[in-house]
Amino acid sequence: MNATAAYNEAVRRHFADPQHAGDLQKDHDLTLVADVSESAEGAHIVMSAGIRGDTIAAMAFRVRGCPHLIAALELACRILTGQPVASLENFDSANITQELSVPVEKAGRILLLEDALAALWAQYVSIED
Amino acid sequence: MSGAAVYLDFAATTPIDSRVADAMHSCLSPGGAFANPASIHIAGRVSAALVEQARQRLADLLGAAPHCLIWTSGATESDNLAIAGAAGLRAHRGKHLITMPTEHKAVTETFRHLEKSGYDVTWLKPDAEGLLAIDELEAQLREDTQLVSVMHVNNETGVIQDVRRIGEICRARDILFHTDAAQSVGKLPLDLSEMPIDLLSLTAHKFHGPQGIGALYIADRPGCKVLPIMHGGGQERRMRPGSLPVHQIVGAGTAAGIARDQMAADLLHVTTLRDRLWQGIQDVSGILCNGSFDHAYPGILNLSVPGVEGESLMLGLEPVCAASGSACNSTSGESSYVLRALGRNDALAQSAIRFSFGRTTTNDDIDVAIERYRWAVDHLRSIAPLHSPGC
Numbered sequence A: 001m002n003a004t005a006a007y008n009e010a011v012r013r014h015f016a017d018p019q020h021a022g023d024l025q026k027d028h029d030l031t032l033v034a035d036v037s038e039s040a041e042g043a044h045i046v047m048s049a050g051i052r053g054d055t056i057a058a059m060a061f062r063v064r065g066c067p068h069l070i071a072a073l074e075l076a077c078r079i080l081t082g083q084p085v086a087s088l089e090n091f092d093s094a095n096i097t098q099e100l101s102v103p104v105e106k107a108g109r110i111l112l113l114e115d116a117l118a119a120l121w122a123q124y125v126s127i128e129d
Numbered sequence B: 001m002s003g004a005a006v007y008l009d010f011a012a013t014t015p016i017d018s019r020v021a022d023a024m025h026s027c028l029s030p031g032g033a034f035a036n037p038a039s040i041h042i043a044g045r046v047s048a049a050l051v052e053q054a055r056q057r058l059a060d061l062l063g064a065a066p067h068c069l070i071w072t073s074g075a076t077e078s079d080n081l082a083i084a085g086a087a088g089l090r091a092h093r094g095k096h097l098i099t100m101p102t103e104h105k106a107v108t109e110t111f112r113h114l115e116k117s118g119y120d121v122t123w124l125k126p127d128a129e130g131l132l133a134i135d136e137l138e139a140q141l142r143e144d145t146q147l148v149s150v151m152h153v154n155n156e157t158g159v160i161q162d163v164r165r166i167g168e169i170c171r172a173r174d175i176l177f178h179t180d181a182a183q184s185v186g187k188l189p190l191d192l193s194e195m196p197i198d199l200l201s202l203t204a205h206k207f208h209g210p211q212g213i214g215a216l217y218i219a220d221r222p223g224c225k226v227l228p229i230m231h232g233g234g235q236e237r238r239m240r241p242g243s244l245p246v247h248q249i250v251g252a253g254t255a256a257g258i259a260r261d262q263m264a265a266d267l268l269h270v271t272t273l274r275d276r277l278w279q280g281i282q283d284v285s286g287i288l289c290n291g292s293f294d295h296a297y298p299g300i301l302n303l304s305v306p307g308v309e310g311e312s313l314m315l316g317l318e319p320v321c322a323a324s325g326s327a328c329n330s331t332s333g334e335s336s337y338v339l340r341a342l343g344r345n346d347a348l349a350q351s352a353i354r355f356s357f358g359r360t361t362t363n364d365d366i367d368v369a370i371e372r373y374r375w376a377v378d379h380l381r382s383i384a385p386l387h388s389p390g391c
Helices: A009-016 A067-080 A094-099 A104-128 B018-028 B042-062 B075-089 B105-116 B134-140 B163-172 B246-281 B310-317 B337-341 B346-350 B363-382
Strands: A030-037 A044-052 A055-064 B069-072 B096-099 B120-123 B145-149 B176-180 B199-203 B214-218 B300-304 B353-356
Touching: A009 A067, A009 B310, A030 A104, A044 A067, A044 A104, A055 A067, A067 A094, A067 A104, A067 B310, A094 A104, B018 B246, B042 B069, B042 B246, B069 B075, B075 B105, B075 B145, B075 B176, B075 B199, B075 B214, B096 B105, B105 B120, B134 B163, B163 B176, B246 B300, B246 B363, B310 B353, B310 B363, B337 B346
Parallel strands: B096 B120, B096 B145, B145 B176, B176 B199
Antiparallel strands: A030 A044, A044 A055, B069 B214, B199 B214, B300 B353
């Protein structure tokens, strides 16, 4: 029996030591903040992106959620940091879902990550306009 | 136990006592008591004698007459047989039944099935501590009430209901009283010779016996009977057909004997462990004990903390094996219906952890649980949104 099958090694590592958990320093050209919830008492994400020029200079998150969601947020922050701001638009979490071996019944939880990133992009667009 | 797991989930199941395993092994070994106890030949009679010896041991634990005990596959089957069997037998007298929403699903789902079949079920809500208000029960009794089912010790919170008083009220009105005692048999003193309980469900794996074997106690008094819910041979006074599993019954009987001998020491032990755990974490900010602390079996401690999610708390607790108040893999993240019935909101119910301990738990186990719980709560709060709804 594999006693650790519920969570793969990547989930365990990012759960125990999420490097991007916390808040951003306010030393960027622009700081975007998205606050999304699954429901009134379900998972809750506050995600921040620090923008310099048209690049995501830094990312951070706060979360109340399951281990897969914590790990997914950490991975998303790692992937997006240093990327063009436009990467926030239509971010596809499929690779993250695969890397973390997210069970199918939790797909909805991971969509919350996409919702947070979409909210950051929408905020950026509205400010730039 | 594999690895360095710290097992604190005794309310789910208990490790088999080595003496129980030895007794079972002697049945399963070459030359052991493998024969069908319903057979009348010599080998069958050897098995039958072992079955009756085990029944006597279980009866001694309960203060019951041996013939009042029916072997079943466990408490779920016993609950089904007691509730559906009693309701069916008395349907011509009336179809009103009473229970609580905090019962085990083996009880609640049986009552829901009966509701769909035309029975009228009253669901008595507990107070915030999980206790049944006796005057509320009395107020809901009717001329056509035939059965009341209230569990002895709640499997999630450990809260103890006053089954003696409930039984007295029912007996005075010729209403059958059933209690699911899966969490109390072998752990708390029960003397059915002087308690007004008509039907009692139990299972051996909650008191260091094997899984897959339980019993239903049916009081020997007029009107106290159940209709069988399975059909087949005439075993177990024609109330529960099927070949009896001799090795499991021998294991259950051995476990019952050990529980009877060690109950006082076990109870003192788990009380000490519960108090040690509570002392170690009671200063965690916002921590709540779910259910009454004082009117509870001390082998169970159910705790919630605001601001953390239950599944993450469970992972943070590793290597401690405890039970979560949430259905972790559910897309809805459905939280414990028992805790919600006590008035906990979804967020608090989802953060609930049930620690349960027993005979083999050590102080070191508790100290690991204290250290891991404190770390997990601190860690999850440190990464949580500063203001979350529902917390």
